[in-house]
Amino acid sequence: MYFYDKTTNGFYIEDLHDIPQGATGISEETYRTLLDGQAAGKQIIANKQGNPVLVDPQPSDAHELNLDTLIWEIPQEKLTALLKHRKSSLMTTIANKTDNFKAQYLQGYSQAEIDSFYRQEREARNELPLMLLTEIFEGRDDLKSVDELKKKVIEKADLFAIIMGKLFAIKQGFETHIEKAQTMEDLDKIEEDINKWQKI
Numbered sequence: 001m002y003f004y005d006k007t008t009n010g011f012y013i014e015d016l017h018d019i020p021q022g023a024t025g026i027s028e029e030t031y032r033t034l035l036d037g038q039a040a041g042k043q044i045i046a047n048k049q050g051n052p053v054l055v056d057p058q059p060s061d062a063h064e065l066n067l068d069t070l071i072w073e074i075p076q077e078k079l080t081a082l083l084k085h086r087k088s089s090l091m092t093t094i095a096n097k098t099d100n101f102k103a104q105y106l107q108g109y110s111q112a113e114i115d116s117f118y119r120q121e122r123e124a125r126n127e128l129p130l131m132l133l134t135e136i137f138e139g140r141d142d143l144k145s146v147d148e149l150k151k152k153v154i155e156k157a158d159l160f161a162i163i164m165g166k167l168f169a170i171k172q173g174f175e176t177h178i179e180k181a182q183t184m185e186d187l188d189k190i191e192e193d194i195n196k197w198q199k200i
Helices: 028-039 076-105 111-124 132-138 146-180 184-196
Strands: 002-005 010-013 024-026 043-046 052-055 064-066 071-073
Touching: 002 028, 024 028, 028 043, 028 052, 076 146, 076 184, 111 132, 111 146, 132 146, 146 184
Parallel strands: none
Antiparallel strands: 002 010, 002 024, 043 052, 064 071
């Protein structure tokens, strides 16, 4: 005869093992069914009556087994903390992804050039006296006039503004969805969409 002990969550065979006090007797068929289920990925646990039953594996450390339904659940206080942590993680992910996309658009420019873009644009739009653009024009032989350079700077600035505006709109859209998410399933769907997000 076979026995199951809920304290050790172990099985014992009569005349082969010392049977713990309080162990529950089970049939060989039940014993085989439990072992087959365990081999297939299930967990063996004791139900409220102390009898061995098969349940799905614990999804995470936050899950606790409801012994009435034998379903893993996350207590509300733990769920709230997990949702907060997951949201924070996804916010960081989209911020990093936005920065990576921006870096790809700026690939080929030196940091010194990038730092000068704002000054170049203001000079091109006649908001500042021509100094930087004058030096750039005089150092190049492919431009007919400073006005031609100014036009190129403004076109580049406008294109970059459009691209960044679209990029920020997508980022902020994700942020709004993340803030409104109520369940892990909501966040799973958002994360899936973030992973699919490609450059504009």
